[in-house]
Amino acid sequence: MSRELDRKLLARLDDMAPALVRSLRVLDPRGPAGLNITLNQFFVLSLLARKENFGMGELARQMGTSSGNMTAMVDRLLRSGLVERQRSEKDRRVVIVKLSHTGRELAERVRRTTKAGMRRIMRRIPDEQKRAFFDTLSAIVAVLAEGRRPRRRLRPIRKAFKNAKRQGQ
Numbered sequence: 001m002s003r004e005l006d007r008k009l010l011a012r013l014d015d016m017a018p019a020l021v022r023s024l025r026v027l028d029p030r031g032p033a034g035l036n037i038t039l040n041q042f043f044v045l046s047l048l049a050r051k052e053n054f055g056m057g058e059l060a061r062q063m064g065t066s067s068g069n070m071t072a073m074v075d076r077l078l079r080s081g082l083v084e085r086q087r088s089e090k091d092r093r094v095v096i097v098k099l100s101h102t103g104r105e106l107a108e109r110v111r112r113t114t115k116a117g118m119r120r121i122m123r124r125i126p127d128e129q130k131r132a133f134f135d136t137l138s139a140i141v142a143v144l145a146e147g148r149r150p151r152r153r154l155r156p157i158r159k160a161f162k163n164a165k166r167q168g169q
Helices: 003-027 039-050 056-063 067-079 101-122 127-168
Strands: 083-087 095-099
Touching: 039 056, 039 067, 039 083, 039 095, 039 101, 056 067, 056 095, 067 083, 095 101
Parallel strands: none
Antiparallel strands: 083 095
8 A cells, every 4th residue: 555545545534534423423322222321331331241251350451441440430330230240259359240130131232222223334335345344444453453562562672772872871
């Protein structure tokens, strides 16, 4: 890809972004489900709906947040009656989080609502364009995943570089 093509496509994306964000609000499952929760809390519910239960540390890693932030988020979901928290029987230090009965029903209702909205959209798009979109989206996800790993490894290198620069001045 040429830099010129990248520049033009990024300009188009910039022009499309406001309309895209407005349009995607239609798919935000919190509204139709009558949820008064944040988008991150909704993502936690979605994760918990896919797996029986999570340890708090694993849940925090999946969400890309700290254990402290995850604890506060789970506390709010617990007060709303959407999740349950318990200690692991194998290791009392481990806290397990799972959906409550109410949380599971809600997550299922939201999943159905979201899928119905996506089906309505996808019916109007030719199969070839859908395949190309999902291939491209998969490539973007892969590049973003790659981008996360090297940065962590580069911290010591950056620190050493800064120290060397200071010593050279």
